[in-house]
Amino acid sequence: MKVRGIIQKQVQCPACNTILICSGNPGEIVKVTCPSCGTLGKVTFEQTFDTPTKIVEIQSVTKTFGKFTAVDTLDLTIYTGEIYGLLGPNGSGKTTAIKLLCDLLRPNEGTIKILGEPLPCKSIMNQVGYMPQDAAIYLDNTVHENLFFFGGIYGMTKENLEKKEQEMLEFVNLQDWSDSLVSTLSGGMKHRLSLACALIHEPNLVFLDEPTVGVDPELRATFWGYFESLVKKGITVIITTHYMDEADHCSRVGLLRQGRLIADGRPRDLKKSVGVDSLEEAFLLLAGQEKS
Amino acid sequence: MRLRRIAAFSRRALLQFRHDRRTLAFVLIMPLLMILIFGYTFGGDVKDIAIEVVDYDIGIQAGTSPVLPNGLFLAQKVIDNFDTDVFSMHTNTNSRNARQIVHEGKAWAAIIFPANFTENFLSTIKTQDMSFSPKIEIYIDASNPTIAAAVIKEATQSVQIILKELSASLNISQIEMPIAIEQVYAYGGGNTRFIDYFAPGVISFAIMMVTTMITIILFVNERRNGTLQRLLVSPASESEIVVGYALAFAVIGIIQSIVVLIAAILLFDISIVGNIFLALIVILLLAFGHQGLGILLSAGAKNELQAIQFIPLILFPSILLAGLFWPIESIPSYLQPLSYIIPLRYGIDAERSIMLRGWGIGEIWVDIIVLVLFALLTLSVSVLLLKRRN
Numbered sequence: 001m002k003v004r005g006i007i008q009k010q011v012q013c014p015a016c017n018t019i020l021i022c023s024g025n026p027g028e029i030v031k032v033t034c035p036s037c038g039t040l041g042k043v044t045f046e047q048t049f050d051t052p053t054k055i056v057e058i059q060s061v062t063k064t065f066g067k068f069t070a071v072d073t074l075d076l077t078i079y080t081g082e083i084y085g086l087l088g089p090n091g092s093g094k095t096t097a098i099k100l101l102c103d104l105l106r107p108n109e110g111t112i113k114i115l116g117e118p119l120p121c122k123s124i125m126n127q128v129g130y131m132p133q134d135a136a137i138y139l140d141n142t143v144h145e146n147l148f149f150f151g152g153i154y155g156m157t158k159e160n161l162e163k164k165e166q167e168m169l170e171f172v173n174l175q176d177w178s179d180s181l182v183s184t185l186s187g188g189m190k191h192r193l194s195l196a197c198a199l200i201h202e203p204n205l206v207f208l209d210e211p212t213v214g215v216d217p218e219l220r221a222t223f224w225g226y227f228e229s230l231v232k233k234g235i236t237v238i239i240t241t242h243y244m245d246e247a248d249h250c251s252r253v254g255l256l257r258q259g260r261l262i263a264d265g266r267p268r269d270l271k272k273s274v275g276v277d278s279l280e281e282a283f284l285l286l287a288g289q290e291k292s
Numbered sequence: 293m294r295l296r297r298i299a300a301f302s303r304r305a306l307l308q309f310r311h312d313r314r315t316l317a318f319v320l321i322m323p324l325l326m327i328l329i330f331g332y333t334f335g336g337d338v339k340d341i342a343i344e345v346v347d348y349d350i351g352i353q354a355g356t357s358p359v360l361p362n363g364l365f366l367a368q369k370v371i372d373n374f375d376t377d378v379f380s381m382h383t384n385t386n387s388r389n390a391r392q393i394v395h396e397g398k399a400w401a402a403i404i405f406p407a408n409f410t411e412n413f414l415s416t417i418k419t420q421d422m423s424f425s426p427k428i429e430i431y432i433d434a435s436n437p438t439i440a441a442a443v444i445k446e447a448t449q450s451v452q453i454i455l456k457e458l459s460a461s462l463n464i465s466q467i468e469m470p471i472a473i474e475q476v477y478a479y480g481g482g483n484t485r486f487i488d489y490f491a492p493g494v495i496s497f498a499i500m501m502v503t504t505m506i507t508i509i510l511f512v513n514e515r516r517n518g519t520l521q522r523l524l525v526s527p528a529s530e531s532e533i534v535v536g537y538a539l540a541f542a543v544i545g546i547i548q549s550i551v552v553l554i555a556a557i558l559l560f561d562i563s564i565v566g567n568i569f570l571a572l573i574v575i576l577l578l579a580f581g582h583q584g585l586g587i588l589l590s591a592g593a594k595n596e597l598q599a600i601q602f603i604p605l606i607l608f609p610s611i612l613l614a615g616l617f618w619p620i621e622s623i624p625s626y627l628q629p630l631s632y633i634i635p636l637r638y639g640i641d642a643e644r645s646i647m648l649r650g651w652g653i654g655e656i657w658v659d660i661i662v663l664v665l666f667a668l669l670t671l672s673v674s675v676l677l678l679k680r681r682n
């Protein structure tokens with residue numbers, strides 16, 4: 001059962017100016033239909049610090065591949081409106097964790113809840129956006145065709161798609177490449193398109209597996225600006241990265257090492273806890289403590 | 293199932309083909325080439341078959357027989373009547389040598405007339421005793437059934453013409469065939485040309501190959517590029533993915549069949565007696581079943597290189613056992629049961645029955661049911677396969 005929202009909000013229908021009152025929880029985006037003209041819209045309930053909503057709940061999840069344990073008794077809760085950074089060296093289990101959250105892999109032990117629903121659950125998937133680590137796009141189609149396809153499988157209408165496509169092309173700076181075959185794009189451009197394909201359907205919860213790899217510094221800054229704007233709209237972003245300067249943008253970071261979460265907290269707090277100025281140093285120290 | 297999502301899948305796949313001209317060409321040109329090559333090789337009558345002719349016939353000299361005052365060299369007459377377009381003849385005086393030449397593959401057949409050929413012929417007429425029948429030995433390389441049949445046909449025809457001439461001039465009512473040669477015709481007697489027999493098979497075969505191979509490669513790429521993962525994280529269900537692709541293959545299959553049919557009609561004047569829509573339905577069933585098969589096989593291949601290793605696995609049973617080139621009845625009896633498990637067999641059988649015999653659903657329902665079951669089985673198992681998670 002969905003609990004009725006605890007916040008009441010007055011909104012005005014953009015089409016017929018009718019005032020309506022809707023309720024929701026902090027950080028939630030509620031779909032509303034105007035009672036007088038039928039226009040569909042979304043109402044965002046801003047995140048407030050003291051009433052966080054759990055959007056991802058991972059409870060003692062273990063994932064093994066044969067004898068190898070890729071994710072080891074992971075416990076993690078992520079709240080609506082967070083931008084959570086998963087960090088860790090190569091092979092530490094970041095991608096595996098994201099795949100578990102997307103129901104691409106099934107845990108050997110433990111449970112996962114996404115948007116309040118225990119996995120597997122197909123009905124919540126239209127609220128989820130996923131960008132895999134490798135640019136998972138169709139090389140023999142054009143940029144435009146890829147965007148339309150990924151929007152299309154989320155059931156977006158043509159008009160809606162056309163509008164969103166423009167916005168996405170501008171965001172990833174591929175306006176001039178719309179009709180190019182993806183196979184002719186550079187590596188970074190493919191990566192940018194892949195990100196656009198994950199976001200075109202306006203998901204509420206986004207999993208981005210190394211979205212900024214191979215992207216030039218200028219565009220990386222743009223990306224982070226965009227992610228932060230998503231978070232302002234109440235969208236939750238879960239991101240993996242190797243760049244420590246990026247990790248500083250996250251509201252919270254978790255450090256994975258050999259499948260175990262060895263640190264979890266706000267970047268500021270983590271640095272303070274070990275008494276250093278940079279996250280990089282903090283992690284090196286934390287990893288060292290873990291070993292000994 | 294949502295139509296918009298299914299349409300998104302079909303649309304994307306078809307657009308991919310539009311960009312990938314090479315693959316599109318493969319899809320359309322492969323069956324066309326097959327039709328052209330086989331049509332021109334086997335389509336008309338076979339020509340210039342290398343033949344060794346050995347004539348030991350001593351004949352009957354003029355004046356030695358009251359029945360034939362002018363004498364008769366029957367073997368020579370038969371040989372003279374051979375069509376030089378069909379036979380490229382070489383006269384040999386030694387039958388052992390002639391057989392050897394056939395044995396070495398330098399000629400397709402040795403036609404040997406014994407010394408008493410004319411004499412026995414005369415005795416047969418006089419005594420009406422068939423045990424005297426003169427014999428022509430045809431030592432034949434039957435490794436190519438089409439050529440073997442052409443040799444027998446030409447030899448038989450020539451003998452018949454000569455016998456007719458003789459019976460007229462000798463005033464004999466009827467002369468029985470002096471040699472017994474079994475004529476081997478698959479269907480429809482001498483009127484069905486090989487191309488008529490072959491075209492429905494090529495269409496079925498091309499659909500099978502193209503659908504299976506392209507599905508394997510598309511899905512190997514879906515897995516390898518990670519796009520499949522994206523689809524699985526989307527609200528699209530596994531069955532929507534499969535149905536979406538199926539529609540794309542249906543479009544491709546229909547275009548492909550129409551191109552081949554038009555080419556076959558224009559170039560080789562093949563006639564289709566049956567219902568063309570029924571023929572297309574069979575094509576679609578074949579495409580759906582093999583799409584399912586392709587998805588299943590794709591799970592067994594990690595990359596495109598491994599995917600193409602499936603080609604011989606699919607190709608050879610289909611070519612050899614499904615009745616594409618020769619009737620299933622002509623393959624060794626211990627292999628015949630194998631053909632029942634090859635879905636293409638039912639497709640070819642149905643297409644031939646529709647196009648050549650004009651049969652309808654009432655006669656080919658068994659084929660249709662097998663193809664429907666095959667499609668349902670492979671497609672539903674492939675949905676289950678896509679649903680599987682580690």
Ligand SMILES: Nc1ncnc2c1ncn2[C@@H]1O[C@H](COP(=O)(O)OP(=O)(O)OP(=O)(O)O)[C@@H](O)[C@H]1O
Pocket residue numbers: 065068070088089090091092093094095096097133
């Ligand atoms: N399908 C699989 N089968 C077997 N082992 C796997 C599989 N997927 C991942 N692993 C192993 O699990 C470990 C964690 O892999 P994962 O991809 O999650 O690492 P990662 O943290 O994302 O690394 P990177 O920073 O390089 O992306 C690795 O040692 C990897 O070899």
Ligand SMILES: [Mg+2]
Pocket residue numbers: 094095096133209
């Ligand atoms: Mg990874």
